[in-house]
Amino acid sequence: xxxxxxxxIETRGVPGKRRYAMVIDLRRCIGCMACQxxxxxxFDVPLGVFRTWVPHKxxxxxxxVRKMFLPRLCNHCDDPPCVRACPVxxxxxxxxxxxxxxxxxxxxxxxxxxxxxPYNARFMLPKHRTxxxxxxxxxxxxxxxxxxxxxxxxxxxxxxxxxxxIFGDLNDPASEVSYLVDSLPTQVLRPEEGTKxxxxxxxxDRAHTEFGRKIYDPEGLVEVERAVFNKNHS
Amino acid sequence: xxxxxxxxxxxxSGAYAxxxxxxxxxxxxxxxxxxxxxxPEFQTLRFxxxxxxxxxxxxxxxxxxGDLSQPLRFLNTINxxxxxxxSPLAWGALNLLSFGAVxxxxxxxxxxxxxxxxxxxxxxxxxxxxxxxxxxxxxxTVHQNRPxxxxxxxxxxxxxxxxxxxxxxxxxxxKEEKLLVMLRRFMLWSAGAVAAMLVSLLGTTAYxxxxxxxxxxFMTSGALGxxxxxxxxxxxxxxxxxxxxxQFGRQRGGIMAAGALLLVGGIALRYSILIGGQIVQTYY
Numbered sequence: 104x105x106x107x108x109x110x111x112i113e114t115r116g117v118p119g120k121r122r123y124a125m126v127i128d129l130r131r132c133i134g135c136m137a138c139q140x141x142x143x144x145x146f147d148v149p150l151g152v153f154r155t156w157v158p159h160k161x162x163x164x165x166x167x168v169r170k171m172f173l174p175r176l177c178n179h180c181d182d183p184p185c186v187r188a189c190p191v192x193x194x195x196x197x198x199x200x201x202x203x204x205x206x207x208x209x210x211x212x213x214x215x216x217x218x219x220x221p222y223n224a225r226f227m228l229p230k231h232r233t234x235x236x237x238x239x240x241x242x243x244x245x246x247x248x249x250x251x252x253x254x255x256x257x258x259x260x261x262x263x264x265x266x267x268x269i270f271g272d273l274n275d276p277a278s279e280v281s282y283l284v285d286s287l288p289t290q291v292l293r294p295e296e297g298t299k300x301x302x303x304x305x306x307x308d309r310a311h312t313e314f315g316r317k318i319y320d321p322e323g324l325v326e327v328e329r330a331v332f333n334k335n336h337s
Numbered sequence: 338x339x340x341x342x343x344x345x346x347x348x349x350s351g352a353y354a355x356x357x358x359x360x361x362x363x364x365x366x367x368x369x370x371x372x373x374x375x376x377p378e379f380q381t382l383r384f385x386x387x388x389x390x391x392x393x394x395x396x397x398x399x400x401x402x403g404d405l406s407q408p409l410r411f412l413n414t415i416n417x418x419x420x421x422x423x424s425p426l427a428w429g430a431l432n433l434l435s436f437g438a439v440x441x442x443x444x445x446x447x448x449x450x451x452x453x454x455x456x457x458x459x460x461x462x463x464x465x466x467x468x469x470x471x472x473x474x475x476x477x478t479v480h481q482n483r484p485x486x487x488x489x490x491x492x493x494x495x496x497x498x499x500x501x502x503x504x505x506x507x508x509x510x511x512k513e514e515k516l517l518v519m520l521r522r523f524m525l526w527s528a529g530a531v532a533a534m535l536v537s538l539l540g541t542t543a544y545x546x547x548x549x550x551x552x553x554x555f556m557t558s559g560a561l562g563x564x565x566x567x568x569x570x571x572x573x574x575x576x577x578x579x580x581x582x583x584q585f586g587r588q589r590g591g592i593m594a595a596g597a598l599l600l601v602g603g604i605a606l607r608y609s610i611l612i613g614g615q616i617v618q619t620y621y
Contacts, residue, residue: 158342184481190426191410191419211413212406215426217348221482223621227346227406239406295546296482314547318620319554332344 113181113299114201116274122181122201122301123246124273125260126283127174129306131267134159134172138259138268145247145258147235151332152226154244155259162310173311174268176259177224177244178292178300179203185216185225194241201301202248210240217241221296246270273301347615352404354608357473358502360397360433361495361603364466365503366390367440371463374456378515384447385510390466391440398433425475432472436465470495477614484549485542485556486614494534501527502603505596514589521592524599525581531606532574548617556613565609573602 114120142155155176183203193210217225225243247257260268271278289303367390373383402411414430443458474492504523511517542553556565577595585591
């Protein structure tokens with residue numbers, strides 16, 4: 104495994120270092136969005152932004168149609184571009200575990216990390232929040248660092264009714280995620296970017312993981328909704 | 338039908354394009370002020386060009402700070418304990434601050450009529466000024482996931498755009514014929530360099546991966562087509578080159594007309610490159 108390491112920040116196969124990863128078995132995802140709700144509840148994630156989200160697409164033509172879900176979150180990359188891009192080290196990678204985390208009190212809000220993330224996993228927290236006073240800094244999924252360090256699994260994994268999300272240490276050959284990644288064909292999002300994502304998918308469809316021409320000519324309704332969204336989040 | 342995704346925003350808004358524009362002009366104006374120590378044609382520009390550079394540097398700095406969601410934390414960028422030198426923004430913050438410090442020292446030395454020291458500071462300031470468009474180019478270049486941005490052309494393109502916009506502004510301040518002739522040359526050569534780089538940029542974008550191809554479509558026949566092709570390439574680069582090559586382009590009126598067009602092109606190109614690199618990913 105070590106021969107696949109390119110950057111010194113990567114911990115693939117480094118003895119004594121854990122490398123947490125999530126496998127999402129799309130054959131088991133029913134699109135109930137419980138993961139999204141659990142995440143919102145765990146972190147008081149404000150309206151309009153998401154640490155995890157579940158986009159879906161319908162492919163094929165009747166009667167051969169299929170609704171495909173692709174749960175998304177921060178990929179906690181082994182070589183995270185956001186860590187490189189932050190001018191003040193407000194975002195950093197935890198060496199043992201591989202969590203990519205955010206120092207809220209240091210973030211200046213330049214959004215360089217958002218620009219560098221190929222997965223749209225980062226967002227700006229709004230000015231006003233009801234229960235939490237962390238505002239106007241960049242936020243993202245933490246792989247539930249606070250839970251994992253207590254021996255629990257992330258909230259989205261805990262709540263997944265179809266057991267579609269599986270979490271564990273990829274550097275541990277006995278873990279379930281290692282078994283799944285080693286024994287089944289898995290996909291990662293945008294592998295060409297060299298980020299070495301730690302979110303693996305089983306059964307991801309190209310229609311979902313790749314850019315489609317459709318975005319050049321999106322349906323009218325989507326654009327109307329986007330205009331309303333932009334107005335509310337400007 | 339039935340597709341769903343959450344909406345994503347473009348991290349860097351059009352305000353950054355204004356910053357790139359302003360700071361590019363500031364850098365070029367300082368360069369022209371430095372040139373005045375070596376070329377007699379530029380002598381009349383020495384102080385006026387410096388004054389414009391200084392004001393624009395202040396305006397650019399304020400724009401940059403104002404765009405942060407935590408403006409007062411801009412001080413974090415110069416905290417040695419926080420600096421992350423893998424980020425071009427960290428280099429940029431240092432570059433901008435040192436450029437500001439050298440500018441102040443240059444002003445003081447000029448007021449004291451200390452020519453030897455002023456000349457030395459002018460050279461140091463010009464080198465730091467060169468760093469400004471280079472670092473802004475690197476700000477974009479380093480994002481490997483962004484079509485259009487992720488090309489080695491960006492820092493060089495921004496240097497050429499900086500020279501071109503600066504020369505255009507200087508043309509409006511120039512009184513002597515000799516100076517106008519020199520500025521016309523600067524405009525012509527930097528606009529030519531921009532045109533050549535745009536051809537390369539369009540080529541690599543059109544034949545890039547799927548995200549790059551879609552970005553090419555957005556920037557040519559899509560939402561940004563009017564700004565990028567219309568204002569940036571045709572009106573802001575091709576037209577002024579054509580004007581400068583004619584007999585009219587050798588006269589004061591022609592040079593100023595070309596300068597005005599180049600300024601339009603300068604802002605349009607920066608804007609469309611900045612936004613173009615971000616459109617496709619908002620749908621991902």
